[in-house]
Amino acid sequence: MEQFNYNNELSGKIALVTGGTKGAGKAIADRLLQAGATVIITARNAPEQENNNLYFIASDLSTAEGAQKVVKEVLSGYGRLDILVNNLGGSSTPAGGFASLNDEDWESTLHANLLAPVRLDRGFLPQMIERKAGVIIHIASIQGKLPLYDSTLPYAAAKAGLRNYSKSLSNEVTPKGVRVLTVSPGWINTTASEAWLGEIARNSNSTVEEAQQGVMNALGGIPFGRPAEPAEVAEFVGFLVSPRASYLTGTEYVIDGGTLPTI
Numbered sequence: 001m002e003q004f005n006y007n008n009e010l011s012g013k014i015a016l017v018t019g020g021t022k023g024a025g026k027a028i029a030d031r032l033l034q035a036g037a038t039v040i041i042t043a044r045n046a047p048e049q050e051n052n053n054l055y056f057i058a059s060d061l062s063t064a065e066g067a068q069k070v071v072k073e074v075l076s077g078y079g080r081l082d083i084l085v086n087n088l089g090g091s092s093t094p095a096g097g098f099a100s101l102n103d104e105d106w107e108s109t110l111h112a113n114l115l116a117p118v119r120l121d122r123g124f125l126p127q128m129i130e131r132k133a134g135v136i137i138h139i140a141s142i143q144g145k146l147p148l149y150d151s152t153l154p155y156a157a158a159k160a161g162l163r164n165y166s167k168s169l170s171n172e173v174t175p176k177g178v179r180v181l182t183v184s185p186g187w188i189n190t191t192a193s194e195a196w197l198g199e200i201a202r203n204s205n206s207t208v209e210e211a212q213q214g215v216m217n218a219l220g221g222i223p224f225g226r227p228a229e230p231a232e233v234a235e236f237v238g239f240l241v242s243p244r245a246s247y248l249t250g251t252e253y254v255i256d257g258g259t260l261p262t263i
């Protein structure tokens with residue numbers, strides 16, 4: 001994507017991006033950095049390529065202790081948090097519908113996709129409310145509206161819950177000075193997704209292009225004809241957390257190249 005000059009519009013802001021070492025989270029962290037923010041990232045494993053401009057906290061955010069650790073380290077190390085991007089999420093449960101899933105599948109998915117943001121919001125909101133300032137972004141998914149029950153039943157349910165929770169939270173804390181927004185991407189072309197396409201192609205003796213078309217067909221087609229690049233999602237998040245989006249709160253933004261079939 002073309003490089004813009006963001007005029008250091010986030011200069012002086014402290015931002016946290018969960019799952020900021022890979023995929024969309026990495027692109028969001030880079031984008032906030034470009035706009036001048038101090039950016040902290042979290043994941044279970046350190047980033048593959050070290051970037052001295054990003055501050056890394058190792059933590060498993062699917063646990064309550066992991067979330068507490070991040071809140072404590074950020075607030076003791078930086079004194080406050082201005083921008084919280086709850087990006088971490090994903091699905092690793094087996095396909096096959098309801099009967100293939102056990103409690104562990106449901107719990108692990110709900111913990112990472114719904115409870116991690118709930119716990120981090122709870123940890124960071126008091127100081128945002130006290131200062132009457134802050135922005136919280138919840139990265140959901142179009143699957144919150146377009147469930148693919150055969151492959152990602154718990155994930156879609158968790159993301160639907162996240163969208164609903166995000167709206168409720170916005171109603172509660174916007175009058176106290178904190179903006180809360182949901183961003184629901186469609187398919188994103190991450191490194192993990194590239195590897196996954198390669199695997200499908202190998203297993204089905206087809207090309208990567210054919211595998212990509214197969215995934216797009218399963219989604220009902222993507223009018224844009226391709227998945228989003230992580231930087232395209234990051235660019236939108238960068239705008240939403242900036243002062244240019246000062247009146248935006250309590251809404252969900254879909255960024256899916258036209259995938260969702262309804263308005």
Ligand SMILES: NC(=O)c1ccc[n+]([C@@H]2O[C@H](COP(=O)([O-])OP(=O)(O)OC[C@H]3O[C@@H](n4cnc5c(N)ncnc54)[C@H](OP(=O)(O)O)[C@@H]3O)[C@@H](O)[C@H]2O)c1
Binds near residue numbers: 025188
């Ligand atoms: N990719 C898509 O097509 C797509 C579509 C719609 C929505 N989304 C949403 O967009 C967001 C980003 O997805 P992505 O595909 O870009 O992610 P990704 O490439 O799979 O990266 C996931 C990130 O989260 C970290 N992570 C995973 N489990 C964790 C845990 N338990 N505790 C702490 N960190 C953890 C990973 O690092 P470690 O493994 O080292 O912990 C990594 O940094 C997610 O909310 C996802 O649901 C993605």
